[in-house]
Amino acid sequence: MTPPRASGQKAVPTTPGRTVPARRVVVVGGGISGLASAALLAREGYAVTVLEQRDQLGGRAGSWERDGFRFDTGPSWYLMPEVFDHFFQLLGTSADAEMELIKLDPGYRVYSEGHDEPIDLLADREANIALFESIEPGAGDRMRKYLDSAADTYAMAVRRFLYTTFEDLTKLAAPDVLRRLPKLARLLLQPLSTFASKAVRDRRLWQVLGYPAVFLGTSPYAAPSMYHLMSHLDLADGVLYPKGGITEVIAAVERVARREGVTIATESPVEQILVEDGHVTGVVHRDATGARHTLPADLVVSASDLHHTELHLLGPEHRTYPEAHWRKRDPGPSAVLAYLGVDGPVPGLLHHTLVFTEDWQANFGAIFGKDRHVPDPASIYVCAPSLTDDSVAPEGTSNLFVLVPLPADLSIGKGGIDGAGDAEVERIADRAIDVIAERAGVPDLRDRIRVRRTIGPQDFADDYNAWSGSMLGPAHTLAQSAFFREKNVSGRVQGLYYAGASTTPGIGLPMCLISAEVLLKRIHGDTSTEPLPTPLPSPVGSSRTAG
Numbered sequence: 001m002t003p004p005r006a007s008g009q010k011a012v013p014t015t016p017g018r019t020v021p022a023r024r025v026v027v028v029g030g031g032i033s034g035l036a037s038a039a040l041l042a043r044e045g046y047a048v049t050v051l052e053q054r055d056q057l058g059g060r061a062g063s064w065e066r067d068g069f070r071f072d073t074g075p076s077w078y079l080m081p082e083v084f085d086h087f088f089q090l091l092g093t094s095a096d097a098e099m100e101l102i103k104l105d106p107g108y109r110v111y112s113e114g115h116d117e118p119i120d121l122l123a124d125r126e127a128n129i130a131l132f133e134s135i136e137p138g139a140g141d142r143m144r145k146y147l148d149s150a151a152d153t154y155a156m157a158v159r160r161f162l163y164t165t166f167e168d169l170t171k172l173a174a175p176d177v178l179r180r181l182p183k184l185a186r187l188l189l190q191p192l193s194t195f196a197s198k199a200v201r202d203r204r205l206w207q208v209l210g211y212p213a214v215f216l217g218t219s220p221y222a223a224p225s226m227y228h229l230m231s232h233l234d235l236a237d238g239v240l241y242p243k244g245g246i247t248e249v250i251a252a253v254e255r256v257a258r259r260e261g262v263t264i265a266t267e268s269p270v271e272q273i274l275v276e277d278g279h280v281t282g283v284v285h286r287d288a289t290g291a292r293h294t295l296p297a298d299l300v301v302s303a304s305d306l307h308h309t310e311l312h313l314l315g316p317e318h319r320t321y322p323e324a325h326w327r328k329r330d331p332g333p334s335a336v337l338a339y340l341g342v343d344g345p346v347p348g349l350l351h352h353t354l355v356f357t358e359d360w361q362a363n364f365g366a367i368f369g370k371d372r373h374v375p376d377p378a379s380i381y382v383c384a385p386s387l388t389d390d391s392v393a394p395e396g397t398s399n400l401f402v403l404v405p406l407p408a409d410l411s412i413g414k415g416g417i418d419g420a421g422d423a424e425v426e427r428i429a430d431r432a433i434d435v436i437a438e439r440a441g442v443p444d445l446r447d448r449i450r451v452r453r454t455i456g457p458q459d460f461a462d463d464y465n466a467w468s469g470s471m472l473g474p475a476h477t478l479a480q481s482a483f484f485r486e487k488n489v490s491g492r493v494q495g496l497y498y499a500g501a502s503t504t505p506g507i508g509l510p511m512c513l514i515s516a517e518v519l520l521k522r523i524h525g526d527t528s529t530e531p532l533p534t535p536l537p538s539p540v541g542s543s544r545t546a547g
């Protein structure tokens with residue numbers, strides 16, 4: 001039976017047969033998953049406080065401004081729009097009510113090494129099928145089947161695999177899953193790279209089907225072909241852009257959290273999660289002045305990276321995932337990022353542009369293989385949001401966000417402003433800028449840069465306590481996906497829960513919103529697999545603290 005949801009008077013079960021009043025929740029980390037978890041818990045009547053170590057909210061989805069340019073520091077693709085909408089609907093609002101969403105058409109551009117002309121992927125499924133056919137006769141029909149399968153697999157994932165704690169695996173033995181078992185087995189065991197090569201032979205098209213593995217922190221050679229469902233998102237569903245940038249998504253999630261009564265404190269790093277008699281009792285944290293405080297809590301939700309939570313906030317005896325556990329896990333890739341404010345237009349780019357090297361085996365091998373090193377040449381992603389949104393750059397200039405995926409290796413170093421980063425980070429950024437200059441037809445790009453900031457793996461570790469400087473969190477290989485991924489509840493400490501990219505369901509903004517909902521299910525012992533009905537009921541007679 002599903003235990004009662006918490007309200008002003010209700011109780012939350014901890015150990016079987018024992019219930020304690022669980023009114024106060026501390027959430028560690030004010031990234032999207034911490035904010036979303038806080039909002040949902042407050043909706044249920046908990047008194048929630050979010051403690052964020054940095055001076056801004058959003059975590060990896062942060063914002064940085066200089067000289068009239070405003071950069072999203074991390075994510076830039078708004079995919080799975082119905083997941084965002086569902087989250088807001090749980091709280092009685094909608095994505096459209098909270099943000100202005102613009103459909104990008106074309107959705108994105110791809111340059112492939114060895115080809116001068118780019119391919120522009122469109123906002124419409126049939127248009128993309130026709131595009132594939134025009135490049136590779138015969139590929140259109142195969143793509144139609146591929147996209148049908150992607151849509152079907154995606155719908156099944158939403159129904160069965162994303163919104164679940166995996167606490168009751170028998171729930172997965174639903175008729176729709178059982179019917180697909182032979183196909184699912186194939187999709188789990190075959191890598192995406194092989195699966196995609198059956199649909200298309202042209203290398204450029206194959207790369208279009210393979211690159212989404214990077215969204216999952218892995219490579220198309222390691223991602224199970226189950227993840228071909230990602231092609232439904234970018235080739236059929238289309239790519240949206242929230243006006244003002246991804247920072248507006250964070251602002252919207254913060255807004256609904258505050259509306260539900262969440263208290264939010266920035267510059268408040270948590271140093272320790274307190275445990276007594278096997279039950280969480282609160283946290284020790286600093287405030288903006290550096291003073292140390294103890295904040296009691298009945299539940300603690302850590303939405304910081306799990307590696308950090310387990311190894312740095314808990315004593316050895318309270319760790320579910322000790323040091324030895326992580327030695328067998330893959331932290332996922334890191335990256336060098338560059339935020340560039342550039343004079344004039346950059347004509348060869350679209351809002352999203354991907355530049356792929358020819359030899360992906362070598363490229364991905366360098367990032368994810370046994371002998372990890374910086375790939376050279378590297379594949380590159382560039383976002384130019386100023387093409388869609390004039391609020392992110394002064395008139396007559398361009399805002400560029402550049403991402404070069406790399407191994408999670410702290411020795412690559414950290415970035416800096418105006419070339420002040422470590423030499424290797426600046427060198428990687430320079431190489432990427434030169435590639436963009438050539439592809440975009442702007443040979444003097446370097447001279448036109450008036451704002452430049454770089455980020456390296458060490459920055460991810462320093463800024464977010466990321467394991468090995470991982471950009472995204474544990475890679476979605478088969479061994480680190482679904483019920484193999486780290487659970488969202490401590491196995492050692494009652495009342496301690498986890499949310500965010502390093503637990504289920506995983507990496508990416510929509511996944512992190514789902515992790516907040518899965519957290520709620522975990523607290524209630526709700527083993528259902530489908531999204532919760534909307535809106536979540538508000539508690540009767542609960543007192544809320546405005547944040």
Ligand SMILES: Cc1cc2nc3c(=O)[nH]c(=O)nc-3n(C[C@H](O)[C@H](O)[C@H](O)COP(=O)(O)OP(=O)(O)OC[C@H]3O[C@@H](n4cnc5c(N)ncnc54)[C@H](O)[C@@H]3O)c2cc1C
Pocket residue numbers: 028029030031032033034051052053054057058059060061073074075076077078079268269270271303304305308335337403463464465471472499500501502506507508509510512
């Ligand atoms: C460069 C880049 C590009 C990306 N691109 C996309 C994209 O296009 N689309 C997409 O959907 N996703 C993308 N992602 C992934 C997405 O941004 C993340 O999966 C998501 O933002 C993670 O959210 P989170 O809340 O789990 O973690 P985080 O955002 O890392 O938040 C964790 C928070 O916890 C705080 N914290 C850590 N330790 C403590 C402590 N001890 N005390 C208090 N606070 C603490 C951190 O400061 C941080 O604010 C990208 C990520 C990066 C880095």
